[in-house]
Amino acid sequence: MMLARGLGFCSVPDPFVARGFVGRREPAGSAQAGRIPPGQHLVKDFPVLSAGPTPRTPLQKWSFRIEGLVKEPASWSWTDFLKLPAQDFVKDISCVTKWTKLDTRWRGVSVDVLLEQVELDRRAAFVTAFSDGGYTTNVPLPELINGQSFVAYEYDGKPLAPEHGGPARLVVPHLYFWKSAKWVRGLRVMERDEPGFWESLGYNNHGDPWKEERYTGD
Amino acid sequence: MTEAKGDDLVLDGNAVAGTLAEIYGDDMTTVLAECANCGKVDHVGGLLAYVRAPGIVLRCTACQTVMVRIVQTPNRTFVDVRAKRMPAAPRT
Numbered sequence A: 001m002m003l004a005r006g007l008g009f010c011s012v013p014d015p016f017v018a019r020g021f022v023g024r025r026e027p028a029g030s031a032q033a034g035r036i037p038p039g040q041h042l043v044k045d046f047p048v049l050s051a052g053p054t055p056r057t058p059l060q061k062w063s064f065r066i067e068g069l070v071k072e073p074a075s076w077s078w079t080d081f082l083k084l085p086a087q088d089f090v091k092d093i094s095c096v097t098k099w100t101k102l103d104t105r106w107r108g109v110s111v112d113v114l115l116e117q118v119e120l121d122r123r124a125a126f127v128t129a130f131s132d133g134g135y136t137t138n139v140p141l142p143e144l145i146n147g148q149s150f151v152a153y154e155y156d157g158k159p160l161a162p163e164h165g166g167p168a169r170l171v172v173p174h175l176y177f178w179k180s181a182k183w184v185r186g187l188r189v190m191e192r193d194e195p196g197f198w199e200s201l202g203y204n205n206h207g208d209p210w211k212e213e214r215y216t217g218d
Numbered sequence B: 001m002t003e004a005k006g007d008d009l010v011l012d013g014n015a016v017a018g019t020l021a022e023i024y025g026d027d028m029t030t031v032l033a034e035c036a037n038c039g040k041v042d043h044v045g046g047l048l049a050y051v052r053a054p055g056i057v058l059r060c061t062a063c064q065t066v067m068v069r070i071v072q073t074p075n076r077t078f079v080d081v082r083a084k085r086m087p088a089a090p091r092t
């Protein structure tokens, strides 16, 4: 078995066994390495990436909104949002800057729960997540539903820290982490895809870590 | 690492002087850039620079509006200049 370049502590997954171990608790070693997408390395800390100042919206002024191609837009205050049915999630996350973190623990509201509150137009096909500070990212609607994404407000049993996107961030664990918009304030449902902050400047529109969809044209 | 403001990852435009010089073929830090949102004029070297991200983002010192974005991929460099006065990047 080869060693990943420059790492030493994590081995490159054997392509024939790798995916079979995803999600199972195994001691560190080949099974863990099988959960690390190509070109990524494992980290134990939680690196902070930021393209702008950390917004500090007071919770009394915070709201979460679903708008666009819905019969009636929906909006929740912070207090109302906390009353929505929440779930715990344990997910592996991969950042396009090449780190992967395993078994991250979150608590939040499934996007399925949020979308139950609106009536989607038949043309609804894409979603732009929008955030305090002006950040946007785009995800096809089918990739947000059926348990694939959530809006998190706790990380590791504590309120989500501002530098990690608190009070709330979108988490779409099966895509590169730039899709998991920090400081998220809502979802805009659209008929046509609209590239977001990074997708409009060289980053891949889709961003699947297992296909190494990092850049435009990958 | 953590400052009271929480803006612990911010540098200034001089920190990306080398990258800008590679793109423009010239020193850009003394070039003036005007914020398209609030009109504040700064030297490029004095803009706020966020570099610990998937790309480099230069922002207005007054209102934090994005003025320049740079993404370097293995094959090419993408530059988006929103600031007024500052020249668009030559084709990369």
Ligand SMILES: [Zn+2]
Residues within 6 Å of the ligand: B035, B036, B037, B038, B039, B040, B060, B061, B062, B063, B064, B065
């Ligand atoms: Zn400004």
